Amino acid sequence: MSAPILSATGLSKNFGGLNAVDNVDLSCALDTVHAIIGPNGAGKTTLINLLSGDLAPSSGEITYRDRDITALPAHRVSRLGIGRSYQRTHIFPEFTCWQNCWLAAQSREPSSLRFFRPANAALAVRQRTEQALATAGLDSRADTIAATVSYGEQRQLEIAMLLAMEPDVLLLDEPLAGMGPEESVQVVELIRRITPGYAVVLIEHDMDAVFAVADVLTVMVDGVVLESGVPEMVRQSTGVREAYLGVGAAAADTGCEL
């Protein structure tokens, strides 16, 4: 495994008396998927919010490519190359899929105060748009209004928008939430396909999906890291089995929601 490009050390976030995230260390390298699992309220989404700059940590440090980004606001973090997707679908429903992706691609340009040439005339932005749609498997949907495509495709579109922003770190917050089994398989396949070239941090409840794509697995409970390592090792860990997967129960194997 190559050196991590995104790492957090001693990361904590307190909301009043609650330690939502408590002294967490985490690192993610290119070409790998680092999955974070844990019961509801374990602090997974808070952790993503800290990494993306949407929340400022109470203490600890975040480093991206040897640069301290702990104090940077979300839009600066996003511009550096850390893209995130949201739990709830977050697209422009009345625009076509192409237009959705184009906005994401255009957001990487230094300025959009351009008044004269049509939006689709800028070659680089158009190529990024089309490339992202193609990677996400949505090229046939380019001219379809986003509100009218299936829910699974809307989640794919969200990932396409993320790709159009050309990040190298992808923070995916429950990309499979609310999907049927077939759609889930498609998106898992998509995550696997795009991982080369990216460092992916994945929060997911779907255990089949997690074990299918994760290279590194971190288990969080009550804001602290219970166990972290290669998935097989984590699965065997007695601490995790007792505290999280349930004593003796092979919940991970049955793929039930935890």
Next chain:
Amino acid sequence: MPSRNVLSALAVLVLALAVVPMIGDKYWIKLATRMIVLGIFAMSLDLLVGYTGLVSFGHAAFFGLSGYVLHLVSPEDAAANMAWALPVCLGVTALAALVIGALSVRTKGVYFIMVTLAFAQMLFYFFHDSDLAGGSDGAYIYFKPIFALGSVVLVDLGGSAVLFYFSLVSLIVLYAGLVMVLRAPFGKVIQGIKVNEHRMQALGFNTYLYKLVSFVIAGTIAGYAGFLFASIDGFVSPELLGWQESGIALVMVILGGMGTLFGPVIGAIALLGVEELFRDRALFGFIAAHWQILMGGFVICIVLFFANGLGGLLVKIAGRQSEER
């Protein structure tokens, strides 16, 4: 960009307007000019309401301000030369839009409506209560603007037909310009802001900047319309900046169909045209004196039965025609 059928329909409308000076007397030419100029005004408001998601209730501030600036820069015994008077009017309006916009674009929804209304009313009372330009009585522009190079007068807006054609060409050029801007990256970004501003911020767009630029463009075009409007009668009054004028512009936008640009122009033409009809004693008898009642009914009917306004109706008809082919 509207479809080819819609563009053809619009071309027919422009041609129908263009023959007015050839067949009508001065009264009809003035009426048609007012339709076009208020159409430009409403179109500029559509950039905010229909494309940026900013419902301004103070858009007349820029319309009236520009008219007042024209009065102030016009000599009493000669015509002002547009070569410098127009840039001055537009510059002052743009500056006012920049200042008002910088403070009001931070707010959202109903607060934005209130803040823009408050700024416009401040300007209204400034001109209403001060002796600068006739106070509540208003003020005259004795000589309409001309466009002259040296001593050669190329355009004299004092001629009603000249003013009419000048306004019509302005409308077409401004419409084409706005269509271009809306197809360019800037236009796509403001339309994204209208749909979901928060998401645009998450993508990394500085939405405040884009909304402000849109506000300044719309205000400046409203100022252009105000310059022409003041030239129609050669008279400005505080009412040009008042909330009623802003309200009428909003009615034109909604009546014509927001988010279409050409719709609000149709809205302006319809509103003035229907007013003319309802005031006709021969047609409506004693009710003609109370034409506002009929007008209210007309606006309610359009809004109830044609959700996308008259512009939306046109698109629908044009769409059906193309299907039949």
